[in-house]
């Protein structure tokens with residue numbers, strides 16, 4: 001346990017496993033959001049199931065632990081790497097160029113983290129949190145109405161899309177790197193894994209972006 005936290009490779013393993021767990025959450029969250037485009041009634045039913053129920057609260061706590069572990073290990077690992085490299089720039093071999101995303105994982109991660117705090121204030125605080133602590137005034141609107149109201153403002157939708165672009169860059173490198181760390185790192189799969197990571201990151205980004213884009217135009221058409 002001590003080794004996992006203290007060693008560089010230990011932190012990388014923890015980051016990979018927590019990262020894969022967060023990607024699975026994103027795929028679930030994205031699929032749930034897409035329901036809203038087809039039926040507000042079904043979406044609100046799902047929100048009810050994921051509201052102030054003991055199993056939903058346990059899932060939220062596990063998710064929060066996953067986010068904290070991932071962020072703390074990411075910051076520690078980057079600081080450790082910077083110290084080890086000293087004044088040297090990222091080493092670039094003659095054949096492979098280090099991608100922009102790979103060099104900026106910490107900055108991208110922090111943009112996603114601070115965006116997440118705003119996002120939780122926009123929705124989770126007004127839904128599950130308000131439900132749990134019976135803050136009636138916050139609970140007046142249904143989940144679907146909260147989402148539709150927020151994204152009827154094109155400025156908000158634009159900010160969310162910028163946030164999703166940062167998420168895309170973070171995921172293209174993050175998924176690939178996690179899969180390598182957990183052992184899928186032979187030569188044949190090197191480029192295939194890069195392609196698979198790009199596909200998963202793109203599906204997640206487009207799946208999330210559809211909702212703000214749809215409700216921005218929905219407000220204009222109405």
Ligand code: HEM
Pocket residue numbers: 026029033047050051059060063112116119120123124127128129143147160164167208209211212
């Ligand atoms: C732009 C599309 C998105 C929409 C419309 C959306 C909507 C929502 C809503 C309505 C909730 C509250 C659900 C509830 O409490 O029952 C929520 C919670 C949450 N969202 Fe999003 N979300 C989006 C993108 C994202 C992204 C990109 C991330 C991660 C980077 C994210 C992370 C979370 C987390 C961690 C929670 C709390 C989950 C929990 O309570 O267990 N969301 N989102």
